[in-house]
Amino acid sequence: MEAPYDDLACQIGEAAWRVTNAQVASVLAAAGSEKAAFELIAAAATGAGLLRWQQAIKALEETSDAPS
Amino acid sequence: MRLPEIDRGDGLTNRLLIGFISTVSGMRLPDAARVAFYHKNFFGTPMGAWTQATMRGPSMWTVGERELMAAMVAQWNSCAFCVGAHGAVAAKAMERLLVDAVLADFRSAPISEALKGALEFLEIMTLRPMELSAEHAEAALRSELTAGALKDAMAVGTLFNIITRYASTLDFAMPSAKEFHRAAGMLLKRGYAR
Numbered sequence A: 001m002e003a004p005y006d007d008l009a010c011q012i013g014e015a016a017w018r019v020t021n022a023q024v025a026s027v028l029a030a031a032g033s034e035k036a037a038f039e040l041i042a043a044a045a046t047g048a049g050l051l052r053w054q055q056a057i058k059a060l061e062e063t064s065d066a067p068s
Numbered sequence B: 001m002r003l004p005e006i007d008r009g010d011g012l013t014n015r016l017l018i019g020f021i022s023t024v025s026g027m028r029l030p031d032a033a034r035v036a037f038y039h040k041n042f043f044g045t046p047m048g049a050w051t052q053a054t055m056r057g058p059s060m061w062t063v064g065e066r067e068l069m070a071a072m073v074a075q076w077n078s079c080a081f082c083v084g085a086h087g088a089v090a091a092k093a094m095e096r097l098l099v100d101a102v103l104a105d106f107r108s109a110p111i112s113e114a115l116k117g118a119l120e121f122l123e124i125m126t127l128r129p130m131e132l133s134a135e136h137a138e139a140a141l142r143s144e145l146t147a148g149a150l151k152d153a154m155a156v157g158t159l160f161n162i163i164t165r166y167a168s169t170l171d172f173a174m175p176s177a178k179e180f181h182r183a184a185g186m187l188l189k190r191g192y193a194r
Helices: A002-016 A020-032 A036-061 B003-006 B014-027 B032-038 B040-056 B063-076 B080-093 B098-104 B113-127 B132-139 B147-170 B177-191
Strands: none
Touching: A002 A020, A002 A036, A002 B147, A020 A036, A036 B003, A036 B040, A036 B113, A036 B132, A036 B147, B003 B032, B014 B032, B032 B040, B032 B080, B032 B147, B040 B063, B040 B147, B063 B080, B063 B098, B063 B113, B063 B147, B080 B098, B080 B147, B080 B177, B113 B132, B113 B147, B132 B147
């Protein structure tokens, strides 16, 4: 992925509270529309959430009390 | 709000709707609701349905307990808007003093062992997801928590690890405590689906 997209997506995954105005502005400039910038933000946030779901379910399934 | 189009609404209908709701409710429509109205087919509609099912659908947890979990995930992710919004809903469904005690230190708060066990799991899930193991799940299951209840808590954790991230990235404006309280009443009454 190109720099401004990758920088923002990684920042959202690792520590979204540290995202800056400049990071969002760079993505907006590169993407060319607010909807495209929003799609990247929503996708990066969703990815971070689903990674946690995957890890949590894996942990539960590996227990002896795992639901079938 | 870092994307002005979300602030003002995309399309005439949404602009009018945002203005109308703000006028009728006597407060600026919170940014979380503006996002729900934006680019709806891509995100708002499915996200609203998912949030409604997780936070208001059938669950081993009460609405207040789920809102409290949401506020805790928000706190671990340093999202002041979501702590305020979901802490206020939890306070309406439970007690403000209890919510504050949990937010200050959930391990010493007067809550059930099951809720404590779920929060301990959610803390690792949120802050150190790659460290999660069967041992963490087993520890949660030892605290009077069923596998189904743990799974329901994981669903809340997943959802709010998404919501807090876009709230922070978009830099949601902070309502006052009074506005959070008023919005919480609407979220309890009407839920999340748009």
